[in-house]
Amino acid sequence: MIEPMLTSRTTHIAVLGDINADITLIIPSYPSEGDDCTARSLQWGSGGSALNAAVTFAVLGGHSRLLSRVGRDPTADVALRVAHQQGIDISLVQEDEQIATGTCAAIISPGGQRTMFSFRGANVAFDSRAITPELLARIHLLYLSAHALLEGSQRDAALRAVELANAQGVPIVLDLSTPAIRQCPDDIFQLLPRLWLLCLNEDELRLLLPGQDDATAITRLLRYGGRYLALKQGARGCTLASSDCRLQVAPPAVTVIDTTASGDAFAAGCAWALLHHGSIHESALLGNLLGALTATRPGAAAALPGRDELRRRLAPSLQRLLHF
Numbered sequence: 249m250i251e252p253m254l255t256s257r258t259t260h261i262a263v264l265g266d267i268n269a270d271i272t273l274i275i276p277s278y279p280s281e282g283d284d285c286t287a288r289s290l291q292w293g294s295g296g297s298a299l300n301a302a303v304t305f306a307v308l309g310g311h312s313r314l315l316s317r318v319g320r321d322p323t324a325d326v327a328l329r330v331a332h333q334q335g336i337d338i339s340l341v342q343e344d345e346q347i348a349t350g351t352c353a354a355i356i357s358p359g360g361q362r363t364m365f366s367f368r369g370a371n372v373a374f375d376s377r378a379i380t381p382e383l384l385a386r387i388h389l390l391y392l393s394a395h396a397l398l399e400g401s402q403r404d405a406a407l408r409a410v411e412l413a414n415a416q417g418v419p420i421v422l423d424l425s426t427p428a429i430r431q432c433p434d435d436i437f438q439l440l441p442r443l444w445l446l447c448l449n450e451d452e453l454r455l456l457l458p459g460q461d462d463a464t465a466i467t468r469l470l471r472y473g474g475r476y477l478a479l480k481q482g483a484r485g486c487t488l489a490s491s492d493c494r495l496q497v498a499p500p501a502v503t504v505i506d507t508t509a510s511g512d513a514f515a516a517g518c519a520w521a522l523l524h525h526g527s528i529h530e531s532a533l534l535g536n537l538l539g540a541l542t543a544t545r546p547g548a549a550a551a552l553p554g555r556d557e558l559r560r561r562l563a564p565s566l567q568r569l570l571h572f
Contacts, residue, residue: 259523259571260386261305264315264379264409265298265393266371267331267341268350269323270548272508278357294330295352295548296371297393297423300512303549304538305391306334307558308520309571313387315405317342317374319349330549340378344370360504360543372400379405384412389523391421391516394428397435407435410442419444419475419523423515429455441473445522447515449480462487466494476528478518478535480511488518488532497532500561502540509548514539521569530566537561 272291279285294303302312314336318324320343327349331338350369354362374396384390390413396406413420420443422436429436429452436456440446446469450462457465466477466489479487485499517538521531541553541561553561555572562570 259305259310259388259520260313261302261310261389261391262313262315262383262387262409263298263302263305263391263393264406265296265301265396266350266368267294267296267299267314267316267318267327268352268366268369268371269293269326270295270508271351271353272356272506272546272548273353274356274506274546276358278355278363289546291547292326293547293550294327295354295509296327296350297395297425297512298391299327299331300509300549300552301391301393301423301516302336303330303334303552304513304516305520306336307552307555308517308569310520311337313337313340315340315374315378315409317344317370317402319344319347319370321348323349323351340383342370342375342378344373347373354506354508354548356506356508356546360507362506362508368395368398371395372398372402374400374402374405376401376405376408379408379412381412381416384409384416384418387418389421389519390418391423391519393423394425394436397428397432410439414442421445421447421515421519423512424448424452424456426452426455437472440469443474445476445478445519446474447478447480447518449482449511453479476522478515478532480514480539485536486514486518486532488528488535490528493528495528495532497529497536499536499540502544504543506546506551507543508546509551510539510542513542513552524569524571526566526569530569533566534562534569
């Protein structure tokens with residue numbers, strides 16, 4: 249089983265997956281098909297599961313390198329805005345001359361729940377030749393968004409990254425998605441023994457292993473060989489498990505405005521804490537806090553909490569997990 253070896257204060261993390269320009273619409277009620285609905289607000293922002301995770305790692309004090317692709321169009325500037333603000337390394341973000349930047353419309357209904365309409369765009373054309381042994385040799389963690397497994401040369405890049413990371417002893421995090429479970433479940437089961445941490449929500453767990461209760465499904469997934477499993481449970485917090493420990497941890501109380509990016513923030517927070525030798529309980533607390541605070545604001549990457557807010561809300565005993 250791969251265990252992370254951190255030999256320097258700076259933690260280098262490669263994040264492979266989608267980055268998007270997000271359009272967020274907050275609506276008073278969800279219309280039926282063909283109906284008309286007037287939104288209460290509209291917001292453009294940076295988003296995509298990979299970008300959201302990379303920003304989370306950067307906020308926590310890590311050096312995030314983003315592996316993705318955008319188009320040569322105005323929405324690319326929107327997609328990368330928060331990456332520039334957070335000092336994320338985008339030297340390996342490719343530019344596509346023919347395919348537009350990925351764009352996602354998030355429709356937020358009362359209660360903060362989101363419905364997503366996505367165009368993956370240039371993300372799927374990420375050139376796998378960027379994934380080299382030299383790249384993997386310089387990082388402490390490979391964070392993979394499951395959307396990268398779906399199609400195109402991005403899929404080739406994801407599988408190559410897993411192969412090289414395993415060969416070089418780099419721990420791998422996979423944050424699952426419903427489309428990945430539906431389109432490539434066999435790939436997911438083949439990847440499980442190579443993973444250090446698997447993150448997924450309750451709907452994804454039941455889709456991946458239908459007909460099983462959560463406890464049995466968690467046990468079965470861990471038997472495939474992954475070191476840790478983090479189950480996102482929304483308002484009930486999370487369950488974080490390993491082969492010899494399992495804890496359900498409640499989240500802090502917040503007023504939910506928009507759950508976009510909360511799951512990405514949670515997964516990155518758990519991975520960060522475990523990477524820095526936090527206990528299962530401490531990792532659940534940090535993941536829960538990041539996910540909950542992100543849900544208190546509209547938007548995706550820009551909704552992630554800042555460093556001052558984290559310091560105020562994180563218990564003094566856990567301040568050691570923040571590297572800033």
